[in-house]
Amino acid sequence: xxxxxxxxxxxxxxxxxxxxxxxxxxxxxxxxxxxxxxxxxxxxxxxxxxxxxxxxxxxxxxxxxxxxxxxxxxxxxxxxxxxxxxxxxxxxxxxxxxxxxxxxxxxxxxxxxxxxxxxxxxxxxxxxxxxxxxxxxxxxxxxxxxxxxxxxxxxxxxxxxxxxxxxxxxxxxxxxxxxxxxxxxxxxxxxxxxxxxxxxxxxxxxxxxxxxxxxxxxxxxxxxxxxxxxxxxxxxxxxxxxxxxxxxxxxxxxxxxxxxxxxxxxxxxxxxxxxxxxxxxxxxxxxxxxxxxxxxxxxxxxxxxxxxxxxxxxxxxxxxxxxxxxxxxxxxxxxxxxxxxxxxxxxxxxxxxxxxxxxxxxxxxxxxxxxxxxxxxxxxxxxxxxxxxxxxxxxxxxxxxxxxxxxxxxxxxxxxxxxxxxxxxxxxxxxxxxxxxxx
Amino acid sequence: xxxxxxxxxxxxxxxxxxxxxxxxxxxxxxxxxxxxxxxxxxxxxxxxxxxxxxxxxxxxxxxxxxxxxxxxxxxxxxxxxxxxxxxxxxxxxxxxxxxxxxxxxxxxxxxxxxxxxxxxxxxxxxxxxxxxxxxxxxxxxxxxxxxxxxxxxxxxxxxxxxxxxxxxxxxxxxxxxxxxxxxxxxxxxxxxxxxxxxxxxxxxxxxxxxxxxxxxxxxx
Numbered sequence: 001x002x003x004x005x006x007x008x009x010x011x012x013x014x015x016x017x018x019x020x021x022x023x024x025x026x027x028x029x030x031x032x033x034x035x036x037x038x039x040x041x042x043x044x045x046x047x048x049x050x051x052x053x054x055x056x057x058x059x060x061x062x063x064x065x066x067x068x069x070x071x072x073x074x075x076x077x078x079x080x081x082x083x084x085x086x087x088x089x090x091x092x093x094x095x096x097x098x099x100x101x102x103x104x105x106x107x108x109x110x111x112x113x114x115x116x117x118x119x120x121x122x123x124x125x126x127x128x129x130x131x132x133x134x135x136x137x138x139x140x141x142x143x144x145x146x147x148x149x150x151x152x153x154x155x156x157x158x159x160x161x162x163x164x165x166x167x168x169x170x171x172x173x174x175x176x177x178x179x180x181x182x183x184x185x186x187x188x189x190x191x192x193x194x195x196x197x198x199x200x201x202x203x204x205x206x207x208x209x210x211x212x213x214x215x216x217x218x219x220x221x222x223x224x225x226x227x228x229x230x231x232x233x234x235x236x237x238x239x240x241x242x243x244x245x246x247x248x249x250x251x252x253x254x255x256x257x258x259x260x261x262x263x264x265x266x267x268x269x270x271x272x273x274x275x276x277x278x279x280x281x282x283x284x285x286x287x288x289x290x291x292x293x294x295x296x297x298x299x300x301x302x303x304x305x306x307x308x309x310x311x312x313x314x315x316x317x318x319x320x321x322x323x324x325x326x327x328x329x330x331x332x333x334x335x336x337x338x339x340x341x342x343x344x345x346x347x348x349x350x351x352x353x354x355x356x357x358x359x360x361x362x363x364x365x366x367x368x369x370x371x372x373x374x375x376x377x378x379x380x381x382x383x384x385x386x387x388x389x390x391x392x393x394x395x396x397x398x399x400x401x402x403x404x405x406x407x408x409x410x411x412x413x414x415x416x417x418x419x420x421x422x423x424x425x426x427x428x429x430x431x432x433x434x435x436x437x438x439x
Numbered sequence: 440x441x442x443x444x445x446x447x448x449x450x451x452x453x454x455x456x457x458x459x460x461x462x463x464x465x466x467x468x469x470x471x472x473x474x475x476x477x478x479x480x481x482x483x484x485x486x487x488x489x490x491x492x493x494x495x496x497x498x499x500x501x502x503x504x505x506x507x508x509x510x511x512x513x514x515x516x517x518x519x520x521x522x523x524x525x526x527x528x529x530x531x532x533x534x535x536x537x538x539x540x541x542x543x544x545x546x547x548x549x550x551x552x553x554x555x556x557x558x559x560x561x562x563x564x565x566x567x568x569x570x571x572x573x574x575x576x577x578x579x580x581x582x583x584x585x586x587x588x589x590x591x592x593x594x595x596x597x598x599x600x601x602x603x604x605x606x607x608x609x610x611x612x613x614x615x616x617x618x619x620x621x622x623x624x625x626x627x628x629x630x631x632x633x634x635x636x637x638x639x640x641x642x643x644x645x646x647x648x649x650x651x652x653x654x655x656x657x658x659x
Contacts, residue, residue, distance in 0.1 A: 037563035056445075105475050165454070187531045225519075227519075229539075230450070230451050230519065230540060231450065231451075233451055233540040233542065234450045234451045234453075236447075236456045236541050236543070236545050237454035237457070237458045238454050238457075238543065240458055240544040241454065241457050241458055257453070257454070260450065260453070261450060
């Protein structure tokens with residue numbers, strides 16, 4: 001049974017039934033005690049009244065009424081032990097074992113017996129217990145019967161009460177049913193019971209976050225498609241140029257440009273994936289202890305070729321071992337994009353210096369170049385996706401710093417851009433706190 | 440035919456320029472809004488190819504200004520914005536056509552030709568003059584039903600002369616229409632081309648108007 005209203009109904013009606021039965025049983029037990037006392041007293045009185053009667057030739061008057069009504073049997077024995085009187089009852093009971101009140105079993109039925117010894121005579125008044133029980137049962141029945149009569153009405157009332165109480169919940173459920181990922185309207189919060197309000201509030205805040213994430217995602221996909229179209233158009237045009245080329249030189253040149261276009265599209269795809277992995281919405285990756293010295297060393301080896309081709313001095317200084325607990329791929333993407341950017345914008349003969357160090361609170365990574373730098377008023381915007389600075393021809397795909405920023409955020413760190421030296425170059429300082437962000 | 444290409448992406452701009460040059464167009468390439476405005480103020484281009492997402496001045500703003508100042512040249516918007524609303528905004532701002540990246544190079548040149556045809560008030564795609572028939576789409580030229588092989592420049596030159604057959608076109612005008620910014624023109628280049636054309640098409644079709652320039656003539 002998985003409906004709240006059905007459960008409530010079953011529980012309430014069950015409890016009510018049990019209560020009624022308990023009331024019946026307790027009434028029955030109480031009534032039995034009282035009926036017993038009353039009837040016992042009656043037996044006693046009857047025996048005492050017979051004691052004063054000398055002759056039993058006639059039927060004892062005192063007993064006559066009771067006899068019929070309550071199956072009371074009277075027996076009298078004389079001092080010689082002869083049964084001198086038996087009331088109308090045709091089943092003479094055996095003489096009780098001792099004087100006083102007792103319960104005996106006679107002909108498979110329980111009897112209440114009172115034996116009175118008086119001047120050699122023994123007077124025994126007996127009565128079966130059955131009528132007493134019947135009487136108690138009737139009392140109990142009188143108590144619970146009204147309850148069972150109003151039972152259907154009560155069930156109906158409970159049914160409606162439950163339905164009415166659960167109505168806000170049903171309304172919320174209806175509201176949620178109408179929602180779709182495309183339209184996550186907040187659910188109305190007014191007039192809600194205190195038990196449901198927190199649920200609806202939580203849902204609404206979740207919907208809000210979700211639709212914002214959807215929007216970001218949608219815009220990102222649109223931007224990505226927009227950005228991919230440019231290199232793809234170039235590739236398409238270069239294929240045409242290749243087709244129409246008449247000399248080998250032209251063909252070689254066209255092929256080179258074609259391959260550049262493909263590289264650019266491929267790099268953009270790679271960067272888009274890298275960004276998707278470090279986005280706040282991306283699923284968390286198991287954290288590892290990462291040595292920044294080693295990571296920087298590896299990346300510098302990878303990029304040494306590009307630096308050498310461009311005539312740029314690329315080096316690192318890290319005297320102390322520095323490590324952080326983080327996501328290895330995100331950290332790699334972060335440092336690799338920083339160095340890639342620095343190499344991209346630094347002119348031949350320039351320098352790109354990577355430093356790794358430690359302060360009390362954080363691991364620090366610093367990349368300084370001798371490129372054109374970033375003017376202060378653009379230092380916020382360069383982190384935007386697909387933002388490219390004006391007037392620079394060595395454009396990347398505009399995602400590098402967005403990836404760096406997301407990766408830094410993922411590790412709870414900070415990033416700061418400044419001039420490298422006297423209005424020259426760019427210095428990027430990243431701090432990743434110890435202990436790690438989520439420890 | 441001289442076109443202005445306004446495109447900020449170096450790779451794409453370079454490719455478009457090369458494709459169009461292969462199609463016998465002279466192409467000037469402006470990389471941002473300011474450069475584009477400067478170019479538009481200095482030369483009456485045959486057609487403008489305009490990217491919308493430009494640094495500095497936005498493509499649509501350039502278009503607005505252009506039309507406000509009653510510049511009549513055909514404008515084709517080349518952009519990655521493919522939403523219907525973007526197209527409508529572009530066309531309503533005064534563009535004559537709208538191409539979404541990635542576009543087919545043949546489609547681009549076909550649309551340029553269509554716009555030039557309309558500008559010149561022609562209906563049929565072939566240009567005919569006397570014994571000559573020019574096909575701008577294939578760069579083929581026939582003289583008395585016989586196909587003549589022309590270089591791209593020669594084809595461009597005869598196309599320019601055939602735009603208004605009765606009019607005289609000066610050497611400077613021809614240079615301007617045939618060569619873009621970075622193309623070097625020697626002082627006698629046009630004369631050489633004219634000489635070659637006369638050799639291939641017969642001496643009487645292109646007449647020299649002394650001290651003024653050249654004109655097409657049907658008189659033998």
